C-alpha cells in the first residue's frame with residue numbers, strides 16, 4: 001500500500017489489490033482514492049499472504065467503477081492481473097473468448113488478458129518453459145514455469161502497449177511481469193523483491209533496481225528474479241542504483257507536493273546546471289551517442305513534448321535559434337507523426353519529458369528514428385524508456401515530481417534546453433568558448449533569483465484569495481513570455497478548473513480581445529525594458545485590454561515603473577537576460593494557481609481526471 005501511495009499521483013480514480021496465500025487469491029477493490037482501498041483492506045486482508053499485486057487506475061477503457069478497477073481475475077479466480085497501457089486488439093480477443101463461453105465482468109481491455117492466461121495455462125499443448133524458479137521446488141516451481149509459458153504465449157498475441165503483473169493461486173509466492181512500451185522496474189531487496197512502474201514505489205525499501213527491456217518477462221519471488229528474453233532464454237540481470245533519496249519523494253512539512261516542488265526550483269535548476277563543464281572548460285551532455293560531426297551537419301531541430309514539456313520546448317526555441325542559427329520547430333508529440341513531418345538524417349529531434357514515459361513522445365521519437373533522425377532526450381527520470389531509446393540524454397535534476405501539475409520539471413527542462421543550445425553552439429562553432437562561459441555564468445545566477453521570487457510569494461498568495469470567484473483568466477506574453485502565458489494558463493486549468501487561455505499578446509487584437517469586458521482578469525508577462533521595442537509593444541497590449549475594462553495583473557522586472565499606471569496588481573522579478581526570464585516569470589503563476597486551488601478547497605496534488613504520467617496514446 002505504501003508503494004501504491006507513492007504512485008497514486010499516476011492515476012487515482014480507483015484502486016485494487018490481489019494477495020496470494022495458501023488458500024488462494026483475495027482481491028479487493030475500491031472506487032476513488034487509495035484511502036478507500038485502505039479501509040476495505042483493514043477489514044479483509046489475509047494474514048499470511050506471501051505475494052501481492054496492486055494498481056491505481058486512470059481510466060482508458062470503461063468508466064472508473066469498482067468492476068473496472070484492477071486487478072482483473074479469471075473466471076475461476078485462479079489468476080489475477082494488473083495492467084498499464086492499452087491492448088489494441090482487445091475487441092477481437094474478447095469476441096474470440098466470448099465464443100468459447102467466457103463472460104466478462106468488466107468493460108476493460110485488460111480483462112481479455114487474464115482469461116487468455118487461464119486458457120493458455122490449462123491448455124494441454126502449452127510449450128514448456130523449464131528455467132529456474134528461485135526459492136521454489138516441486139509443484140509450485142512447475143506451476144510457475146507453466147505460468148511463464150502461458151504468459152509468453154499470450155503476450156505474443158497482444159497488440160498495443162502493456163506492463164502486466166500476474167499472480168496465481170497455482171504458484172502463490174511468484175509474480176510474473178511482462179512489458180512492451182510501458183514502464184516496469186524491479187527492485188531487489190533482502191528476501192523480498194518488488195515490481196513497479198516507477199522505482200519511486202519501492203525506493204524506501206531498496207535502491208537496487210533492474211531494468212526490464214521491451215518484450216521481456218520477469219519472474220519474481222522473495223528469493224530472486226529471473227529475466228526471460230523473447231526467445232525464452234534467461235538473460236543476465238542489468239542492475240542499477242536508483243539515485244534519488246526516498247525523502248525527496250515525501251512531502252516533508254509541506255502541506256502539498258506542489259508547494260514543496262515549487263520551492264525546490266532553486267535547487268533543481270542549480271543541480272541541472274552543476275558539473276556541466278569538463279576540465280577544458282567545455283560543456284558536456286550526460287550521455288551522448290551522437291558523433292560531433294553529425295551534430296555539425298544537422299540542418300533542422302524539431303522539439304517534441306506534451307503539455308508543460310512542450311511549453312519548455314517553445315522557450316528553448318528562442319534560445320537555440322538565436323545561439324545556433326538553426327531552424328527550430330516545436331511540435332506536440334501527439335501531432336508530430338500524423339502530419340508526415342519532413343525528417344531526415346540531418347534533423348535533430350529533442351524530446352522533452354519529465355517522466356520519460358509519455359507514450360505520445362515515445363511514439364514521436366520512434367517515428368523520427370525510423371526516418372534516420374537522431375534524438376536527444378531531456379528527461380528527469382534516468383533509466384526511463386525515452387532516455388534509453390534516445391541517442392543522447394541530458395538529465396534534468398529536478399528530483400522526483402509528484403504533484404500532477406508540473407512546476408520544477410518546467411524550469412529544469414528550460415534550463416537543460418539552454419545547456420543543450422549552448423552545447424550545440426559550442427560543437428558547431430556558433431559561439432566562442434568564452435561566450436559560452438559567459439552565458440553559463442549568467443545562468444548560474446538564476447537559482448538565487450528564483451529564490452528571491454519565491455521569497456516574494458506572499459503577495460501572490462494574497463492576490464489569489466481575491467480571485468476565488470473568477471471564472472475565466474486570460475494570460476498574455478510576447479517572445480519568451482508567450483510560452484510562459486500558455487504554461488500559466490495550463491496550471492490554472494488543471495488544478496483550479498478555471499477556464500484560462502494563454503495568448504501571444506500581439507495576437508489578441510486578431511480575435512480573442514472580444515472576450516475582454518468589464519472586470520476580466522488579464523495576466524500580462526512584461527519583458528525587460530532593456531528590450532525596449534518588445535517591452536513597449538507589450539505595454540501597448542496592456543493598454544488595449546485595460547481600455548476595455550480588464551483587471552490587469554502584471555509581472556514586470558524590478559524598477560520597471562512604466563507599467564505602474566496600467567496595472568491593477570504588479571508582481572516583480574529581478575532582472576536577468578531576456579532569454580532566461582521564463583525561469584522567473586513562471587514562478588508567480590505557479591504560486592497563484594496553487595494558492596487559488598487551495599482557497600477553492602480543491603485537491604492541489606491530484607486534480608480531477610488527470611494522471612501524472614500519461615503512458616497511453
Ligand code: F6R
Nearest residue numbers: 307308309353354355358405406
Ligand atoms: C502539466 C503537466 C503535463 C505534462 C505532460 C508531459 O502540468 O504536467 O502537461 O507536462 O503530460 O509529461 P512528461 O513531461 O512526463 O512527458
